């Protein structure tokens with residue numbers, strides 16, 4: 001079990017390259033099943049979730065291989081299986097995209113029910129509502145999801161919540177349905193748009209991705225093609241926050257600055273100095289920072305996936321900050337670990353009140369999920385003394401070479417493999 005060891009209070013400076021977006025990768029790789037040709041997907045992050053998905057496609061009998069660590073070639077014409085076994089998909093929540101892809105292409109699929117995670121239940125009722133509206137029959141038994149349809153017909157679907165997963169999953173299935181499907185109250189995240197662009201490159205007809213009304217006109221056959229996924233908004237935001245908490249001066253490059261607008265606005269409000277270019281943002285924090293209030297929202301609001309990292313930063317800023325988590329009903333479980341580093345936070349339901357100005361001190365802590373692990377790294381970078389973070393496997397799910405990247409910026413950080 002790997003651990004990450006940080007000796008804190010080193011100012012970060014230099015440039016950091018951002019990899020492809022995890023949440024685009026875990027949608028686009030399964031979406032390749034919708035095509036009856038060879039797909040080459042570029043700019044993939046070298047992370048655990050991508051490796052697990054590539055394995056899963058291979059287990060379905062598809063010809064799926066890495067042309068280099070960031071490029072995957074998939075030939076879905078060779079698929080043999082419609083059943084995804086539990087042990088292959090259990091570590092990954094986004095395995096549910098395989099359901100939409102196989103249901104769309106083959107009108108049947110068997111996929112393990114996605115696991116919960118450390119911030120509450122993660123229902124998929126909206127995914128199922130969409131599939132059933134298109135004519136599929138979905139049953140759940142023995143921890144497995146079974147989907148079957150004689151045919152899929154376009155339907156008008158309203159999402160009670162602007163769910164990223166449901167929006168993407170319904171889109172992936174609908175490209176192979178007969179007729180027009182509309183998704184009302186659709187999610188607008190960058191990875192929703194990226195998945196729609198990928199499917200359109202394969203010959204789909206999707207209009208309105210990035211707005212709250214998406215219209216998919218099903219088509220009979222989809223060909224293969226080459227596609228480069230977008231940079232990771234959350235990885236970029238994590239390193240922008242890391243620069244700020246160390247009083248650093250870091251250029252976060254290979255990004256789409258527009259995707260960072262909500263975070264950039266909050267960092268500027270805290271007294272950070274930001275310079276924005278075509279594909280980079282420079283984050284400086286020469287002066288002391290002060291607290292701000294944050295309300296997580298669906299895109300283009302402040303991303304829930306940067307909420308834990310922001311809590312670490314706000315703990316060291318002056319003054320009191322209030323965070324309201326509106327997307328998940330229980331995304332503060334990481335607080336117990338942050339408190340071991342000296343963060344002063346009280347949580348009441350969806351609201352966290354952070355007493356700033358804390359001097360963080362190193363401790364032994366453990367990551368409880370991907371973004372919680374990122375928050376512990378950020379706090380460790382600012383803490384006096386040594387911080388040891390265990391359960392690094394969670395961090396490796398979403399961050400390629402985190403210790404290498406931070407070390408190159410001047411952090412005293414290393415990975416211990418035990």
Ligand code: EPZ
Pocket residue numbers: 022023026093094121122123124125126127128161162163164165166187189234304305327328329370371398
């Ligand atoms: C995606 O999860 C991301 N994961 C999450 O990122 C991210 O936090 C989340 O979107 C919100 O942006 C991937 O893309 C693989 P949702 P997803 O469906 O699709 C409720 C990370 O760290 N809901 O938008 O599961 C749900 O409970 C991960 O990269 C239903 O009620 O999120 C939640 O309260 C963590 N029924 C809200 O909607 C459903 O059928 C938003 O969930 C689906 C969701």
